[in-house]
Amino acid sequence: MTRPSGTGASRIDLPGAHPGGAALTVFWTAIPLLMAARALGLDLEGQLGTLAATAIVLGGGLPHGAYDISLLGRVSRGRRARLVAATAIYIAIVVAMVLAWRLWPGATLVFFLIAAAYHFGEDWEGIDDPLLRLICGASVAAAPALAHPDQVAAIFSDMTAGQGGAAVATGLFLAAPVVLVVTAVCCLIVWQQGGRMTALAMAGALGALLLFPPVIGFALYFVCLHSPRHLASAQLRLGDLPWRWRAATAVALPVAAAALWLAATGVTGGAITPDVTAQAFQLLAALTIPHLVVSSYLERQGFGPAAR
Numbered sequence: 001m002t003r004p005s006g007t008g009a010s011r012i013d014l015p016g017a018h019p020g021g022a023a024l025t026v027f028w029t030a031i032p033l034l035m036a037a038r039a040l041g042l043d044l045e046g047q048l049g050t051l052a053a054t055a056i057v058l059g060g061g062l063p064h065g066a067y068d069i070s071l072l073g074r075v076s077r078g079r080r081a082r083l084v085a086a087t088a089i090y091i092a093i094v095v096a097m098v099l100a101w102r103l104w105p106g107a108t109l110v111f112f113l114i115a116a117a118y119h120f121g122e123d124w125e126g127i128d129d130p131l132l133r134l135i136c137g138a139s140v141a142a143a144p145a146l147a148h149p150d151q152v153a154a155i156f157s158d159m160t161a162g163q164g165g166a167a168v169a170t171g172l173f174l175a176a177p178v179v180l181v182v183t184a185v186c187c188l189i190v191w192q193q194g195g196r197m198t199a200l201a202m203a204g205a206l207g208a209l210l211l212f213p214p215v216i217g218f219a220l221y222f223v224c225l226h227s228p229r230h231l232a233s234a235q236l237r238l239g240d241l242p243w244r245w246r247a248a249t250a251v252a253l254p255v256a257a258a259a260l261w262l263a264a265t266g267v268t269g270g271a272i273t274p275d276v277t278a279q280a281f282q283l284l285a286a287l288t289i290p291h292l293v294v295s296s297y298l299e300r301q302g303f304g305p306a307a308r
Contacts, residue, residue, distance in 0.1 A: 044216060065230070
């Protein structure tokens with residue numbers, strides 16, 4: 001990672017965001033294809049498109065957090081009791097999030113959005129100011145809330161069983177213009193620092209979030225831009241593990257997390273919403289919080305993202 005002369009911010013380029021990177025190639029290919037599909041009259045906002053995007057979010061996005069336990073094992077340096085304790089805390093946080101969705105769905109949604117904004121803000125390594133990074137991270141939710149307010153309100157209402165979700169969507173709608181202006185300025189800052197591929201990718205992601213239905217726009221950003229960066233960092237840290245083990249981990253742990261989610265919701269009385277997409281975002285929230293805790297712990301242990 002290099003720093004431009006005379007500035008305190010680091011130059012960034014996302015893993016996979018370089019010319020020829022597979023993730024970025026898929027991203028820039030999908031956008032015109034989706035535009036063509038819309039021009040041909042295909043219903044991108046229908047149930048089939050939403051369910052397909054939901055499956056992509058889960059299948060393509062969850063694996064980037066699948067190495068949390070392996071990374072914890074690495075910093076535990078063979079201390080099995082320490083690893084078991086850390087894993088138990090990880091699982092306990094997931095179960096706590098399940099209970100939070102049931103007991104305080106509105107507050108949990110707000111908490112999730114703030115945590116997600118913080119996490120997505122980590123993608124903006126060219127921006128040093130924590131508040132600016134938080135605002136840039138918030139643009140992932142604010143952009144669709146501005147362009148597709150009814151759809152976002154419907155998703156949030158399903159996630160909260162009608163307990164405050166629509167009000168949260170309205171709040172995002174009102175804040176979105178400021179959030180997007182600040183994010184656009186940050187794109188220019190990153191461009192000027194030399195991270196041009198990153199700036200273009202982030203600008204493209206904002207365009208997709210504004211143009212396409214919320215779940216599809218989010219899937220493009222989450223799977224093609226956000227997840228590859230974190231996945232590449234984790235795999236680099238665990239580069240001495242056999243590739244078959246790494247591949248199996250990327251598949252097995254998200255499946256285990258989904259099974260834990262289903263078991264926990266079943267024990268606590270079942271899902272609070274029958275909507276599959278809403279449940280997928282609840283699951284994402286339940287995994288985001290322990291993922292952030294692990295990431296923070298790894299940073300303190302000097303085992304943070306290799307890109308920093």
